[in-house]
Amino acid sequence: MEISRATDVSDANAGQIAYWNDEAGSRWAALQRRTDAAFSVVTEAALDYAGPAADEAVLDVGCGCGATVLELARRVGPNGNVLGVDVSKAMLDIATERTRRRHLMNVQLVLADASTHRFGEAAFDLAFSRFGVMFFDNPVSAFANIKRSLRDGGRLTFICWRDLAENPWFFVPLAAAKAYLPPQAQPDPESPGPLSFADKDRVYRILQRAGFTAIELNRHDTMMRLSGPNELESAADFATQIGPVSRALAGADASLRIDVRAAILEVLREHEGPEGVFLPASVWIVSGRL
Numbered sequence: 001m002e003i004s005r006a007t008d009v010s011d012a013n014a015g016q017i018a019y020w021n022d023e024a025g026s027r028w029a030a031l032q033r034r035t036d037a038a039f040s041v042v043t044e045a046a047l048d049y050a051g052p053a054a055d056e057a058v059l060d061v062g063c064g065c066g067a068t069v070l071e072l073a074r075r076v077g078p079n080g081n082v083l084g085v086d087v088s089k090a091m092l093d094i095a096t097e098r099t100r101r102r103h104l105m106n107v108q109l110v111l112a113d114a115s116t117h118r119f120g121e122a123a124f125d126l127a128f129s130r131f132g133v134m135f136f137d138n139p140v141s142a143f144a145n146i147k148r149s150l151r152d153g154g155r156l157t158f159i160c161w162r163d164l165a166e167n168p169w170f171f172v173p174l175a176a177a178k179a180y181l182p183p184q185a186q187p188d189p190e191s192p193g194p195l196s197f198a199d200k201d202r203v204y205r206i207l208q209r210a211g212f213t214a215i216e217l218n219r220h221d222t223m224m225r226l227s228g229p230n231e232l233e234s235a236a237d238f239a240t241q242i243g244p245v246s247r248a249l250a251g252a253d254a255s256l257r258i259d260v261r262a263a264i265l266e267v268l269r270e271h272e273g274p275e276g277v278f279l280p281a282s283v284w285i286v287s288g289r290l
């Protein structure tokens with residue numbers, strides 16, 4: 001199976017496209033099994049909420065390494081189809097390999113910017129995303145573009161992170177790391193990034209301006225599994241390589257990384273139980289209709 005490359009490129013989202021094709025894309029590609037395990041419970045909840053049905057056509061926005069593409073393809077069955085779109089070549093390569101291994105004929109993958117790609121009008125019954133829609137420079141025009149690809153009666157469901165304060169799986173490792181990091185400017189909460197859709201009213205406004213109706217944001221709390229039993233070291237690796245800690249460590253030298261990882265390991269020890277290392281997390285399950 002080949003990934004198709006978009007020809008309708010623009011300079012929108014240049015910063016994020018560079019980010020996901022640089023070290024972050026390779027890191028996420030290498031962490032694919034870990035992220036899929038950590039996100040499995042919340043993924044199930046979001047997919048059940050979206051309710052992909054047999055024979056439906058689904059767009060998976062920011063599909064990354066393809067976990068949700070595979071599950072959507074299973075749920076829509078051989079007469080349905082799934083198009084996974086992502087800007088990261090390294091992550092789409094993993095998605096391609098996973099699709100090929102399963103001999104899935106109802107999946108296509110495209111390397112493109114979901115905010116500007118011409119998907120074709122009225123192509124999908126459902127647009128879905130697992131943490132792939134918080135990175136647009138202009139979210140209103142991105143969602144308007146996604147909306148154009150939906151059929152009459154079509155629907156949108158995605159999950160995004162709630163506030164840092166509601167996500168100990170982000171802030172516990174970050175607080176441990178901060179003792180070693182130089183003071184950092186508070187990021188603009190609305191600039192593209194994992195927490196940019198934390199504000200419920202902002203997400204509502206974006207979707208409304210993009211033309212969606214029946215918009216709902218439902219809080220969903222879960223436990224994030226950072227590792228299995230007796231895998232504290234591995235939990236520390238994972239927590240160092242994902243989320244705000246990884247962004248704060250961009251460009252850090254090896255000795256700083258070692259110190260930060262050691263501090264994170266100590267703090268995660270307090271959250272280790274017989275089943276592994278777990279920390280609370282909280283997301284919005286967001287939905288809208290055409």
Ligand SMILES: C[S@@+](CC[C@H](N)C(=O)[O-])C[C@H]1O[C@@H](n2cnc3c(N)ncnc32)[C@H](O)[C@@H]1O
Nearest residue numbers: 020062063064086087088113114130131132135
């Ligand atoms: C946090 S990762 C989530 C990946 C995947 N959905 C998952 O849950 O494992 C965010 C994904 O969004 C993709 N992305 C960011 N901006 C995008 C854009 N404008 N168009 C398409 N994909 C984008 C990134 O390349 C990355 O794969």
